[in-house]
Amino acid sequence: MGLHLGDTAPDFTAMTTDGELSFHDWKQGAWAVFFSHPADFTPVCTTELGRTAALSSEFAKRNTKAMALSIDPIEDHHEWAPDIGEVTGTALNFPIVADPDHRIAELYDMIHPGEGDTSTVRSVFIVDPDDKLRLMLTYPKSVGRNFDEIVRVIDALQATDKDPIATPADWRPGDRVIVSLAVSTDDAKERFDNVEEFKPYLRYADAPK
Numbered sequence: 001m002g003l004h005l006g007d008t009a010p011d012f013t014a015m016t017t018d019g020e021l022s023f024h025d026w027k028q029g030a031w032a033v034f035f036s037h038p039a040d041f042t043p044v045c046t047t048e049l050g051r052t053a054a055l056s057s058e059f060a061k062r063n064t065k066a067m068a069l070s071i072d073p074i075e076d077h078h079e080w081a082p083d084i085g086e087v088t089g090t091a092l093n094f095p096i097v098a099d100p101d102h103r104i105a106e107l108y109d110m111i112h113p114g115e116g117d118t119s120t121v122r123s124v125f126i127v128d129p130d131d132k133l134r135l136m137l138t139y140p141k142s143v144g145r146n147f148d149e150i151v152r153v154i155d156a157l158q159a160t161d162k163d164p165i166a167t168p169a170d171w172r173p174g175d176r177v178i179v180s181l182a183v184s185t186d187d188a189k190e191r192f193d194n195v196e197e198f199k200p201y202l203r204y205a206d207a208p209k
């Protein structure tokens with residue numbers, strides 16, 4: 001059975017570049033970005049892991065931790081890790097899971113048979129502090145991910161958890177938000193600033209502070 005939004009993210013214990021870690025214990029109380037990359041010593045992956053390392057302060061502001069995974073052995077991760085800092089300017093500052101027996105990759109359906117070999121595709125799972133899966137993205141091996149989008153979606157998830165709102169297309173923090181359909185326009189006017197009704201089902205408001 002596949003994973004779905006709202007499921008508990010499967011727990012696992014594995015060897016990582018930060019030693020043996022158990023996923024739920026490691027992320028306890030935090031959000032997590034758990035993502036796979038196809039292989040060590042590959043160009044796109046090197047840029048992605050460097051970009052993730054460079055975003056560590058943005059993740060920390062959002063109570064979010066990053067963890068990567070590939071099916072390479074831990075010795076390869078340790079050998080490759082210095083290249084990430086050398087090439088991208090930011091040293092690796094989060095764990096990479098070694099998954100040589102594909103145990104975790106299979107648990108998270110990270111290996112796609114049509115994609116050439118048994119290495120993982122570029123999967124992203126955003127997991128909330130209650131260990132629930134809140135977002136899943138899958139990119140092919142040849143296309144590096146947009147990590148600004150990953151930060152943006154964490155902002156959107158955290159904003160929509162806090163207030164009865166949704167976020168429109170291309171929303172960025174500070175932009176106006178959409179009032180939840182569960183809130184009447186009268187109630188929305190009590191609760192939010194500058195409520196505007198374009199349609200009974202589409203009401204914009206200023207983002208709550």
Ligand code: BEZ
Pocket residue numbers: 038039042043044045046141142
């Ligand atoms: C890369 O990271 O550059 C890469 C890895 C596997 C397939 C294609 C590209």
